[in-house]
Amino acid sequence: MTDQPLSIDDVLTTVRDALDRGAIQDAIAVLEQLRPPDQAEVFEELDTDDQAALLPRLEPDDSANILEELEDEDAADVAEQIDPTSLARILDEMEPDEAADLLGDLDPDHARRALAQMEEADDVRPLLIHSDDSAGGLMTSEFLVLRQRMTVQDAIQALREWSPSEDFAYYLYVVDRDNVLRGVVSLRKLITADPRALLQDIMDTDLITVKAGTDQEEVARIMSKYDLLALPVVNDAGHMLGVITYDDVVDVIEEEASEDILHLGGVLDEESAVGPVRTSVRRRLPWLYVNLVTAFLAAGVISLFKGTIERVAILAAFQAIVAGQGGNAGTQALTVMVRSLALGEINLRDTWRALVKEVAVGLINGLAVGAVVGLIVFILQGDPLLGLIISLAMVGNLIAAGIAGTLVPITLRRFKFDPALGSGVIVTTVTDVCGFGLFLGLATVFIQWLT
Amino acid sequence: MTDQPLSIDDVLTTVRDALDRGAIQDAIAVLEQLRPPDQAEVFEELDTDDQAALLPRLEPDDSANILEELEDEDAADVAEQIDPTSLARILDEMEPDEAADLLGDLDPDHARRALAQMEEADDVRPLLIHSDDSAGGLMTSEFLVLRQRMTVQDAIQALREWSPSEDFAYYLYVVDRDNVLRGVVSLRKLITADPRALLQDIMDTDLITVKAGTDQEEVARIMSKYDLLALPVVNDAGHMLGVITYDDVVDVIEEEASEDILHLGGVLDEESAVGPVRTSVRRRLPWLYVNLVTAFLAAGVISLFKGTIERVAILAAFQAIVAGQGGNAGTQALTVMVRSLALGEINLRDTWRALVKEVAVGLINGLAVGAVVGLIVFILQGDPLLGLIISLAMVGNLIAAGIAGTLVPITLRRFKFDPALGSGVIVTTVTDVCGFGLFLGLATVFIQWLT
Numbered sequence: 095m096t097d098q099p100l101s102i103d104d105v106l107t108t109v110r111d112a113l114d115r116g117a118i119q120d121a122i123a124v125l126e127q128l129r130p131p132d133q134a135e136v137f138e139e140l141d142t143d144d145q146a147a148l149l150p151r152l153e154p155d156d157s158a159n160i161l162e163e164l165e166d167e168d169a170a171d172v173a174e175q176i177d178p179t180s181l182a183r184i185l186d187e188m189e190p191d192e193a194a195d196l197l198g199d200l201d202p203d204h205a206r207r208a209l210a211q212m213e214e215a216d217d218v219r220p221l222l223i224h225s226d227d228s229a230g231g232l233m234t235s236e237f238l239v240l241r242q243r244m245t246v247q248d249a250i251q252a253l254r255e256w257s258p259s260e261d262f263a264y265y266l267y268v269v270d271r272d273n274v275l276r277g278v279v280s281l282r283k284l285i286t287a288d289p290r291a292l293l294q295d296i297m298d299t300d301l302i303t304v305k306a307g308t309d310q311e312e313v314a315r316i317m318s319k320y321d322l323l324a325l326p327v328v329n330d331a332g333h334m335l336g337v338i339t340y341d342d343v344v345d346v347i348e349e350e351a352s353e354d355i356l357h358l359g360g361v362l363d364e365e366s367a368v369g370p371v372r373t374s375v376r377r378r379l380p381w382l383y384v385n386l387v388t389a390f391l392a393a394g395v396i397s398l399f400k401g402t403i404e405r406v407a408i409l410a411a412f413q414a415i416v417a418g419q420g421g422n423a424g425t426q427a428l429t430v431m432v433r434s435l436a437l438g439e440i441n442l443r444d445t446w447r448a449l450v451k452e453v454a455v456g457l458i459n460g461l462a463v464g465a466v467v468g469l470i471v472f473i474l475q476g477d478p479l480l481g482l483i484i485s486l487a488m489v490g491n492l493i494a495a496g497i498a499g500t501l502v503p504i505t506l507r508r509f510k511f512d513p514a515l516g517s518g519v520i521v522t523t524v525t526d527v528c529g530f531g532l533f534l535g536l537a538t539v540f541i542q543w544l545t
Numbered sequence: 546m547t548d549q550p551l552s553i554d555d556v557l558t559t560v561r562d563a564l565d566r567g568a569i570q571d572a573i574a575v576l577e578q579l580r581p582p583d584q585a586e587v588f589e590e591l592d593t594d595d596q597a598a599l600l601p602r603l604e605p606d607d608s609a610n611i612l613e614e615l616e617d618e619d620a621a622d623v624a625e626q627i628d629p630t631s632l633a634r635i636l637d638e639m640e641p642d643e644a645a646d647l648l649g650d651l652d653p654d655h656a657r658r659a660l661a662q663m664e665e666a667d668d669v670r671p672l673l674i675h676s677d678d679s680a681g682g683l684m685t686s687e688f689l690v691l692r693q694r695m696t697v698q699d700a701i702q703a704l705r706e707w708s709p710s711e712d713f714a715y716y717l718y719v720v721d722r723d724n725v726l727r728g729v730v731s732l733r734k735l736i737t738a739d740p741r742a743l744l745q746d747i748m749d750t751d752l753i754t755v756k757a758g759t760d761q762e763e764v765a766r767i768m769s770k771y772d773l774l775a776l777p778v779v780n781d782a783g784h785m786l787g788v789i790t791y792d793d794v795v796d797v798i799e800e801e802a803s804e805d806i807l808h809l810g811g812v813l814d815e816e817s818a819v820g821p822v823r824t825s826v827r828r829r830l831p832w833l834y835v836n837l838v839t840a841f842l843a844a845g846v847i848s849l850f851k852g853t854i855e856r857v858a859i860l861a862a863f864q865a866i867v868a869g870q871g872g873n874a875g876t877q878a879l880t881v882m883v884r885s886l887a888l889g890e891i892n893l894r895d896t897w898r899a900l901v902k903e904v905a906v907g908l909i910n911g912l913a914v915g916a917v918v919g920l921i922v923f924i925l926q927g928d929p930l931l932g933l934i935i936s937l938a939m940v941g942n943l944i945a946a947g948i949a950g951t952l953v954p955i956t957l958r959r960f961k962f963d964p965a966l967g968s969g970v971i972v973t974t975v976t977d978v979c980g981f982g983l984f985l986g987l988a989t990v991f992i993q994w995l996t
Binding site for chain 1: 805820866
């Protein structure tokens with residue numbers, strides 16, 4: 095990146111020094127030399143007290159940008175410490191959808207008092223009813239609607255008079271006399287069209303729209319598929335309620351990917367690698383306890399075969415290989431399925447096709463891995479039967495892994511749960527139980543012939 | 546979504562029926578009623594032979610759109626079956642960056658012959674030298690550059706005469722007399738400015754640019770952070786080489802997230818849940834073999850304590866709990882670290898801070914889980930010493946999990962490897978070896994007092 099005169103680290107050090115000396119004005123002077131996203135990056139690293147002291151003294155549009163860039167929780171923590179009057183000034187400068195999200199995260203009393211003092215309260219109030227992760231929660235109420243019988247010249251005049259808080263309004267929306275959305279005109283079209291032409295003659299009528307209740311994942315999928323810069327949200331009558339812009343979609347895609355990655359990894363919610371210990375414990379310990387139940391289940395299966403293990407103790411070493419490989423294969427199948435569901439590459443009606451495929455993959459990989467393991471065990475122990483038993487258990491467990499890896503996320507999705515959350519535990523429980531059960535069970539049946 | 550008259554499934558059935566009857570014209574007529582991304586969705590489901598038969602007969606800009614939407618490998622498979630002359634017509638309609646990517650994936654001979662017949666070959670040729678996953682590989686060479694001493698009116702005239710293949714040119718780039726990039730003007734600014742103003746007086750000079758060699762992950766991070774619709778690529782002299790548009794970034798973000806998710810899940814490369822079995826086996830089996838080495842390592846640790854297990858066979862059941870919980874905790878730490886690295890939330894200088902944090906989380910979670918496990922084991926077996934041993938082993942293993950979960954991805958990143966790829970195996974190997982070793986080792990030391 096060129097033209098970036100100051101590094102974030104340098105600024106952070108300078109700002110911290112200034113705050114330590116109590117020289118808030120100096121800290122502000124340094125911060126205001128940065129671009130808003132960089133200001134937010136420095137800001138994030140400060141204590142909440144310092145944040146609350148600084149924020150009301152920055153230019154309101156800088157403060158607004160910073161609050162927009164912070165993680166939702168952090169933004170709410172700071173905003174709660176700012177008096178309602180100062181907060182209202184900042185909220186007025188925020189994009190209405192972001193202001194509504196922030197107000198929704200605040201203590202209701204504090205939110206009500208800030209809202210009461212806002213000049214732009216009318217823009218924000220209708221957005222408060224929508225859930226954060228729906229189209230209604232993502233949309234902004236700042237958009238320009240024009241009549242279809244207007245001329246290009248009039249439209250350009252309207253655009254001159256309109257001053258949105260953000261610069262990237264690329265589309266104008268065109269409605270009929272009943273205010274029903276009929277078409278869209280890009281700025282490029284507007285600039286290059288004959289000034290006397292009517293909007294209805296140059297507008298694009300091939301509209302893609304969503305409802306306020308549409309899930310944000312679906313919104314992201316549509317905007318990404320059709321490469322849309324903006325997506326209008328309409329009600330059942332076809333009236334426009336708002337617009338979702340592409341920057342929100344980038345955030346949604348990153349958010350949904352983070353959620354899938356963390357859920358698959360057994361972490362309940364977003365956390366940063368350098369965040370507080372307390373948060374990490376709270377987001378991981380419940381999961382470890384859930385896992386514990388399944389771990390005791392697997393241990394219970396093993397203990398059924400205690401007598402067998404007493405006679406052939408080396409089985410305790412090899413059982414780990416069967417269960418471990420099953421767990422890996424199950425996680426592979428699960429990962430592919432979760433990602434395919436997230437990207438909309440498959441849906442529920444593909445269940446059967448996906449299942450057949452995973453059984454085939456399990457069988458082939460099971461034979462490939464099972465043959466090698468069987469051979470190694472035969473060489474190590476000099477017992478062909480033990481080699482055969484571990485091979486068979488491996489094939490069986492890898493098929494079970496494919497079945498569980500397919501059906502668990504699909505079943506979760508069918509019942510409207512997140513297919514990434516908890517599926518890992520269930521799949522590895524299946525592969526542990528099957529792996530230990532198959533291997534030790536077969537060994538018990540053939541124990542008299544085992545050397 | 547409104548105004549979508551035909552479902553993808555219906556169209557697919559109709560197209561397949563038409564192709565079976567040999568009625569290619571009917572298939573084309575149905576396809577051309579759809580939007581290009583929907584055409585691509587139908588197209589993907591067809592056999593390569595049908596695809597190659599259809600593609601040259603569609604409108605070249607529809608064919609171009611379809612090739613852009615297909616997965617890189619699939620697009621190359623079809624393009625190889627189309628004669629160079631027809632292919633050149635389609636490539637002419639593609640965005641230059643996409644055309645260059647496709648040509649790079651083709652058999653060099655076929656690519657050379659198609660390129661030789663292209664009208665837009667000059668736009669595409671300079672892009673061929675850049676790697677697909679760098680800024681140079683993402684950028685398009687279609688952009689409008691204007692002199693800073695031009696008036697707004699002249700700029701609008703230039704815009705009228707310019708006809709890019711895509712509609713979303715939102716920024717105009719302004720250069721000085723040495724062709725060095727100096728500023729940017731949005732269409733909104735252009736429309737609302739005084740027609741006689743000079744571009745240099747209305748342009749935004751706070752430019753963010755990248756070099757052609759910048760990695761696509763870094764490009765996505767910059768565009769997402771600064772909410773950019775387009776990012777100019779410049780050479781060392783400050784001359785513009787191309788522009789990266791936001792739609793490419795959405796693809797990069799999804800691609801990088803997929804890669805991280807699949808790599809963490811032990812899958813080597815992108816695959817779909819309903820893709821061919823052969824591909825899945827090829828992308829998963831190598832990983833299972835890698836895992837096998839580590840599984841035998843863990844089994845080797847267990848076999849060191851064969852004598853202990855012969856005397857107290859129930860240890861074989863409880864060892865699975867210690868290793869399993871360690872694996873889960875390690876995966877949690879690893880997942881958070883990989884995601885934080887991917888989102889640029891942390892970098893290498895935060896290593897120490899992250900490590901201290903993870904050790905603390907490991908200690909706390911280890912004590913919390915260890916106490917419960919110790920108590921349950923004590924109740925089940927009536928042996929307080931065994932309960933204490935499993936508790937201690939659990940605490941030790943969860944600390945090891947935190948350390949491995951932090952250092953493995955950071956070390957991979959430091960040596961320029963993907964922190965998601967392979968880190969899962971290494972971390973679970975550490976937790977298996979530590980878990981089995983600590984638990985069985987302690988049990989061996991205290992075996993005479995174990996009941």
